Amino acid sequence: MTIPSRVFSGVQPTGNLHLGNYLGAIQRFVALQDEHDCLYCVVDLHAITVWQEPAELRHNIREVTAAFLAAGIDPKKHIVFNQSQVAGHSELAWIFNCVARMGWLNRMTQFKEKAGKNRENASVGLFAYPNLMAADILLYRATHVPVGEDQKQHLELSRDIAQKFNNDFAASIAENGFGEMFFPLPEPLIAGPATRVMSLRDGKAKMSKSDPSDLSRINLTDDADTIAQKIRKARTDPDPLPAVSDGLEGRPEAANLAGIYAALAGTDVPGVLAEFGGSQFSDFKKALTDLAVEKLAPINAEMRRYLADPAEIDRILADGADRASVLAEETMGAVKDIIGLIRH
Numbered sequence: 433m434t435i436p437s438r439v440f441s442g443v444q445p446t447g448n449l450h451l452g453n454y455l456g457a458i459q460r461f462v463a464l465q466d467e468h469d470c471l472y473c474v475v476d477l478h479a480i481t482v483w484q485e486p487a488e489l490r491h492n493i494r495e496v497t498a499a500f501l502a503a504g505i506d507p508k509k510h511i512v513f514n515q516s517q518v519a520g521h522s523e524l525a526w527i528f529n530c531v532a533r534m535g536w537l538n539r540m541t542q543f544k545e546k547a548g549k550n551r552e553n554a555s556v557g558l559f560a561y562p563n564l565m566a567a568d569i570l571l572y573r574a575t576h577v578p579v580g581e582d583q584k585q586h587l588e589l590s591r592d593i594a595q596k597f598n599n600d601f602a603a604s605i606a607e608n609g610f611g612e613m614f615f616p617l618p619e620p621l622i623a624g625p626a627t628r629v630m631s632l633r634d635g636k637a638k639m640s641k642s643d644p645s646d647l648s649r650i651n652l653t654d655d656a657d658t659i660a661q662k663i664r665k666a667r668t669d670p671d672p673l674p675a676v677s678d679g680l681e682g683r684p685e686a687a688n689l690a691g692i693y694a695a696l697a698g699t700d701v702p703g704v705l706a707e708f709g710g711s712q713f714s715d716f717k718k719a720l721t722d723l724a725v726e727k728l729a730p731i732n733a734e735m736r737r738y739l740a741d742p743a744e745i746d747r748i749l750a751d752g753a754d755r756a757s758v759l760a761e762e763t764m765g766a767v768k769d770i771i772g773l774i775r776h
């Protein structure tokens with residue numbers, strides 16, 4: 433049996449959505465809509481693996497939804513929803529807790545980074561986080577997952593879980609009429625010039641929601657003046673931009689700004705250098721500011737418009753959850769049959 437292609441991805445509602453989230457993920461979600469069936473999920477259950485203030489969480493769920501819609505995701509053609517409204521995510525995550533091995537999770541670098549030195553005090557959810565992510569994807573038997581570079585290891589774990597489930601239950605999968613494999617091995621879609629957008633203050637650190645310096649990132653809620661100021665203050669080196677990519681070697685800040693420009697312009701880094709090679713940063717930064725404002729201002733305005741009507745956002749989420757639930761229940765029924773649980 434062939435499994436049709438289906439795209440799934442998620443963004444955590446943890447505040448400060450930034451240019452890295454947009455270029456590494458959301459902009460690419462939009463591009464995939466024309467040729468695929470897509471589900472885009474606000475992964476609120478992932479967010480609560482670390483402390484979230486309830487009122488802020490509720491706002492941030494709506495804000496990520498608004499960003500999806502403002503960027504151009506069509507909630508009628510595709511499914512936009514939040515994870516906690518579809519019970520199957522938690523249910524399948526539990527089953528995957530029993531498939532994944534401690535050793536696999538112990539290797540996850542993001543857990544080590546997020547838990548920091550005080551690992552004893554990290555939530556169990558933070559440790560099991562990649563199993564929930566595998567459940568998100570496989571609940572819809574999704575085949576393609578657009579994400580930034582930082583999610584590569586988690587995607588590999590999702591594939592390992594799918595593979596182990598298929599192997600462990602091979603006989604039962606066949607008996608239930610699913611042929612040789614039940615879950616597809618989901619493929620990461622990590623491509624383009626901005627899979628890892630770096631901090632504007634330090635070309636060796638990832639642009640991140642949790643960086644204490646707001647100057648390190650461009651937030652999707654920043655206005656034109658703030659964007660201009662942050663780009664003006666972005667760290668660079670004294671040399672002009674090179675004409676070819678080799679010249680970016682050892683120049684992480686220059687490489688980052690060129691990558692950001694390329695992704696915003698829908699071109700690639702060699703194309704940007706062909707245009708700006710030899711330019712001083714002062715000039716390049718002006719062009720980058722104009723481009724960033726041109727691309728981000730309409731999104732910013734649309735986000736505000738959606739956020740002014742939270743009831744409408746909630747309606748869109750509820751409709752998405754209803755449609756996602758139909759698919760989820762089908763998978764969960766089959767999973768129960770395969771494992772030997774008795775369905776309701």
Ligand code: AMP
Binds near residue numbers: 443452453578583640
């Ligand atoms: P998160 O906010 O952690 O849920 O991330 C949402 C999406 O944005 C994921 O696909 C991440 O890989 C992507 N992402 C986060 N930070 C960056 C970055 N600095 N550069 C590129 N992609 C990123």
Ligand code: TRP
Binds near residue numbers: 440443
């Ligand atoms: N872990 C992802 C991140 O932090 C978010 C996420 C959760 C996700 N579930 C997912 C991404 C499923 C892709 C597919 O960015």
